Amino acid sequence: MKKYIDVIKKSPLFRGVKDENILDMLQCFQGINAIYERNSFILEAGETTSKMGLLLTGKVYIIKEDFWGNRNIMMEILPGDIFGEVYGIIKDEPLGNSVMAAEKSQVLFLEIEKLMTMCTESCRFHNLIIKNLLNVMAEKTLLMTQKMEHMSKRTIRDKLISYLSEQSIKNGNQEFEIPFGRQQLADYLAIDRSSMSRELCNMKKEGLLEFYKNRFILYNENV
Amino acid sequence: MKKYIDVIKKSPLFRGVKDENILDMLQCFQGINAIYERNSFILEAGETTSKMGLLLTGKVYIIKEDFWGNRNIMMEILPGDIFGEVYGIIKDEPLGNSVMAAEKSQVLFLEIEKLMTMCTESCRFHNLIIKNLLNVMAEKTLLMTQKMEHMSKRTIRDKLISYLSEQSIKNGNQEFEIPFGRQQLADYLAIDRSSMSRELCNMKKEGLLEFYKNRFILYNENV
DNA sequence: AAAAGTCCGTTGCATTTGCAACAAAAAGAG
């Protein structure tokens, strides 16, 4: 386990915990190691779990299959990331997604209940871990809220306006760079890339904005 | 404050805490009461806050204004609900939304930092509160994940399939009732009601499903 | 029972969108 300390201490969950305390904590959280071969299921939709996973090595997909059998990759989990925390926290909630090893992967399972409950000895870093967990979840909520807000607009133009407005505000400037290429942006907003490209150019023609590569400038209508 | 104990103890955050302990805890969390008149801002986009709000009476809207000034109601907060917890947890993150009183409202502000950190006396219920907070956030994440999954489909048909599949699985039956009327479902999936109605009927004609009011039955293609 | 209101399906139509295919531009590789 010691060889994975590097991944663990860089994970958002253990951020700030000193090396010498990590091993103790893992014991406290009843950490269990498991290795999964490529394409094997780590968790299956419908199951319940009281543990969350922390990926040590490899790569893991969160996948979703619908009633008619169509499969869809929802998320990619990389070393240091955690998964399944929601289902560990909400007891008895059956998983809505399956978790599959995209390649040979090593997973550290942690007992969420232990993690959420102050141990009687009140190890010095337990507080930190709980805060870290809350932070991870809050960040996730934040990102999802923002994304949903954009996606809930009815037209491509409104989705773009919503997204670009946010970026502008975030940068405190009507000129800014976005962290996506065109295809990625289209995926993020759940729209077709070429249609998006078309709409961006329409908006440019109408004088709403300008862009070059990933740099955008928004204009007020009355200028 | 005592007159609000009923709302507080029914809120998801204080669920399970005994009456006689609530007042103590409020002190521990540095609870501050504030009253807002209709249409006044409780929090404004761009600010930062270290507190979360718990609505005691009235009604509050989470609203969003874009670069061009269009205003949009994102969420409705009712008594017992909490808001701003994400921004309280992630320090220094400026609010992406504003919070406005939809009617005269009384709000209890709680210091998130106090709430997240075990007090030295380790009051008996502090653990419970933290778990409750994690639960609230996990539930929120869960609901958002599901919604996003449906919304990210490209066509109305695929959105419906995604949503109805989930409902079918959740009920463990290919016949089930949904908790939405048509207009609500359309809002939830961020699509036009009449277009959705049209697509539902197309699917019915093709033998994919049947429905009467809010009751649906899904069929496999090969039956 | 009549009236008013709500919910839902239906339809025509202009617009938007996804899709596919291609062109142009930019970035990397050798």
Next chain:
DNA sequence: CTCTTTTTGTTGCAAATGCAACGGACTTTT
């Protein structure tokens, strides 16, 4: 520099969608 790969813009077109308007079924109110 040339060739290859990746990214981005362009366009035609069929299909999907939003929008508005209408009417029937069902509920609630008076």
